[in-house]
Amino acid sequence: MQENHEMDENNEDDSSRRMNAFMKRVESYAAIPSYALTDDVFSADRPRDAANLSTKILPIKLFDTGEAKEGIKIIITEIYTPFQFWFRFENFIDDVIYKLEGDLHDFYNQSSIYLKNYDNQVPNCFIKPGYICACYYDVNMSWRRARILSEPVADNDIVSVFYIDYGAGGDVSRTKLRFLPKRFTDLGALALRGCLSHIHPLGPHWPESSLAKFRHHVLNKELYSHVVEMDQDEGIAFMRISYKRNMSPSINKQMVVAHLAGESEHYSKRMMEFHCGRRIRYMRERLPSFDMLESGCYPMWGEDFEQKFDDIICDPAFYVNYQPPKIKNPFLWRLEKALELWLVKYKEEEEVWRKLYKEANEKLVKENEEKVQKILSAYGVDKVKDNKG
Incomplete structure (x- = not known):
């Protein structure tokens, strides 16, 4: 005992x-x-073969699909402005998405129940902005790859996510989130980034009236596109779109005719030659960047905030002198940080062009001086006098 x-x-x-x-x-x-x-x-x-906190999924490279750049059938899946929208190639991308959805369905409805932790919801310690996971999508009862945008507020189980293959965000219960096997992260994000070409907003930013009509006419509709310019680094296709394969008329042109947009001269050969072969991009083409929108650090606060954002990015101290903004609102600290990081890359790019412009101007001045000297020499003048003479 x-x-x-x-x-x-x-x-x-x-x-x-x-x-x-x-x-x-x-x-x-x-x-x-x-x-x-x-x-x-x-x-x-976390399962050993699941995505970790540092896992990233980058957009697929445009036209690695072997598609031509003109007459491509697309579907626009989400719109922020005519300068920032997401689309997919109706044929190629659709097939890949259907296969991905099928593979995810099979995994989470069959294989996951036999693998440790895959059948359980993602623990709170992994619900961090930027974490890649799987999310159950109630609308069509499917699984989607998602990037977490925010941590849930205390006593609330709602989490903001971005569906990387659809270019759309949403708020979901944390109970819908699961770990994602790394093998599902090898495929690049299937929501491609698009920007309308040859137009500009009638004002510092796109007004809600133009946005509403643009969304009504193109969102989730079959369209044809003509990609006129590419930004491979950012994965952006600058394009004309139309309901017809021959692009006549283009929706870009129709927006100008309807006074929903202005016609841009930045794509003209004359303007590009004047800028040493470079097309000048509007600040609203650049900002908010797709990364800012996809990470959820740019707030959707409507017209009032858009005007305040104009004051930030149109300030010469920002885009000329590269001075990062100081945003007083403490809830916008992520946006402030994102703008600081954006300026670093922008400055690196811009300084190269400014140096090129300076050299081109100096060359032009020298050529003009030589032309003037030849003309004066023909009249017996040996040397052009300076201003002091």
């Missing part, structure tokens, strides 16, 4: 020690700053 009694006491001690150890681990997690909560800290909760 004594031996049994001692054994019971030892078991109780072991239980107490295990409980104390568990509580210490919980306390240690709480004591770790959020920036130190890396994938290594919580690796026990």
